[in-house]
Amino acid sequence: MENLSNLDYASYLKGWIRTVPNWPHDGVMFRDITPLLQNPKTFRMLIDVFVHRYMGENIDMVAGLDARGFIIGSVLAYELNVGFIPIRKKGKLPYTTVEEEYELEYGNATVEMHTDACKPGERVVLVDDLIATGGTMMAGYKLLQRMGAEVVETAAIIELPELGGGQLMRDAQVPLFTVCTFDGL
Numbered sequence: 001m002e003n004l005s006n007l008d009y010a011s012y013l014k015g016w017i018r019t020v021p022n023w024p025h026d027g028v029m030f031r032d033i034t035p036l037l038q039n040p041k042t043f044r045m046l047i048d049v050f051v052h053r054y055m056g057e058n059i060d061m062v063a064g065l066d067a068r069g070f071i072i073g074s075v076l077a078y079e080l081n082v083g084f085i086p087i088r089k090k091g092k093l094p095y096t097t098v099e100e101e102y103e104l105e106y107g108n109a110t111v112e113m114h115t116d117a118c119k120p121g122e123r124v125v126l127v128d129d130l131i132a133t134g135g136t137m138m139a140g141y142k143l144l145q146r147m148g149a150e151v152v153e154t155a156a157i158i159e160l161p162e163l164g165g166g167q168l169m170r171d172a173q174v175p176l177f178t179v180c181t182f183d184g185l
Helices: 009-014 034-038 040-054 068-080 135-146 165-171
Strands: 018-021 029-032 061-065 083-089 097-104 107-114 123-131 150-159 176-181
Touching (some): 009 040, 009 176, 034 040, 040 150, 040 176, 061 068, 068 123, 135 150, 135 165, 150 165, 165 176
Parallel strands (some): 123 150, 150 176
Antiparallel strands (some): 083 107
């Protein structure tokens, strides 16, 4: 049996994240969370980190960013006994939507959510697997704010500090929680 006493959960969970060099492009070190999700112990531990953070914070909804934010966000919403809001890439939602465009390294992208996804004043946590440049997270944050939600915190498993997204959020006074960081691109 594995000894988990005095466990540094962040280091332990980080150890289950696989680095895939040169994917999807040369020079990129892709941080793959699938081994973390495939192991029932680490998946539960990861979800528990988020559950314990937001338990007792009167959260009304959890929003997840397309697509890996859906994995963490929907399980977190279930565990907190609140609803889930999918924030999707443009053109993927069937009902009336509100959208937010953001800049990519080469071009722009758009995320959207249903206009009835949340109500003004609802307390929402916005979740994704990773924060890199911060564009997607900031766009999701702006969408929720535009709908009148109070974004209690943005959260991700991984922060890539060299790409500046975490700093972008902090500079904009947007609360951000991450479980671990990876240096290097």
